[in-house]
Amino acid sequence: MPSLSIKRLSVLALPFAAFSAIAGQVQAQEWTPDGSVEFIAPANPGGGWDTLVRTMSRVIQQEELADENYAAINVPGGGGAVAWAQIARDEGNPQKLFATSPPMILVPLAGASRYDHTDFTPVARLITDYSIVLVDADSDYQTLEDLLNAMEEDPGLSVGGGSAPGSMDHISIAGLASAAGLDAAAVNYIPFSGGGDAMTNLMGGHIEAVITGAGESVGQLGEGSQLRALGVSSEERLGGELAEIPTYKEQGVDYTFDIWRGVMGTPDMPEEAVSYYENLFAEMLETDGWQEARDQLGWLDAYQDSEAFGAFLDDQQALFSNVLSELGLLGE
Template identity: 45%
Template structure:
């Protein structure tokens, strides 16, 4: 019997290995490349209706409607902590090839200001897909008609103007305004910024509780159409195309030499299969080049900004250095 034990152990090992191999092959396509073997879930680390949520849903919609990805794609909202709750939920899925999330500059900002234990280095960057831009809005009857008028007042007394955004202090809506104000000569350490992460920022602007709303371009269009607000400037290199959007003056054309790009892309958990990373890179590239997604970009005022996994990682590493310097000046880096 003792002589049979090594033989039986070898047979068991061969059966186990074959079973694992069969399981692995279940996620391979006919050409031997990796394909999803179950539904893909994209986490939006925010509530419904914001930039992350809209991007995730539009991407999933185009993937499925065009057949670029045939597997079902669902979007789940996991708000909290400026994105940290959603990121933590994906980090727990280490090694998964079908759990993704959408993110943007907060994945650099939030860890740097100490509000998340996870940063971009803790995940697998897949592809960046778009560039969005900041917009600085005031009420339609505000005394300022351009950014220079606003910043002239802020140079005299930075705290006389209250700025509101949907992100926490040290995160995107705050930093995008600070970057432009700094380039205009404002003492950014004295800027009065209010965070409203419960969806009340626009209401606060309209009822006069605050003076300036720092947000994304897409979030301003309907209110501008309704005649309730005016946009003093957007942070794109050139004027955006589209209904209403083309009327928004850029920061640069007002003599302020600065821009802010709200890049937006997709990540997976740590330790994804390299074959799965390759799959998503190619699919996001196909999406980016499609006519259908070009229409989506036009609708929301987004620009094309595709990067593959390696390019995305290098870009994020460099962006983090720049952002850290600004946070340190504000005394917000941890």
């Protein structure tokens, strides 16, 4: 069967290990937000963007890092494209932020958004998450191998995800299928407006499996859960609530998929605002409240400041352009 040439598709550069370099660059900041900051999750509640936004907002408040409220706002639709179109019209607004991850690169490349990462202001990359494969707790699929065998026998088997066709979850499950010897382009991927929607449809019996972010699934797993986790895309097992879930590699599929997550701002956000948020988020990552939440969600810190994050996004665009072309999903 055809397979992608990329056995390991990793979208995460090495985690930023120390904050000493940042400390040397920090300068006294005169600018602070004037009132509440809009913090947009470009999807419905329950997905990876939503989880990041609400976790950050809560930690900033609990740790008393800022006087202002970071108001979580959900703007679903188009795998992020609806929110991006709204944000793009608010040029220069220093008090509007949004969560971002690989769909910021993938959706425009697939031709599903007129706006791409170059239209916005990179603020900071924060963490990496991983993909997780879920089925209903009563499903016949007990292992990842069971599901992959079923997908080979029935290419119409539906796998839902919280991002648009050709975007993050689609690429993640296509890469897994390819690494297992299946036809990546034949995966029957069903898009939903966020991982929460995908999991709801799985529990409702509308699809056979879900591929989503491991962090956003934590609240749906555990004793009495309606879902069963078959595997995670990390190199090694995750900690916290996800510690008992085997990796793909443990189950004989040599494939990993890392999901970076970060924050971007409006087009041409003022430099003093970018600097303020860079320093705020770097400080947040060092708090007990953040580290507790991060460990519970199975995230790893992967901080980059605005300049480094912008260069990283450019590299991601080049990488995923090749991947989408190989899958026949690159837009015109």
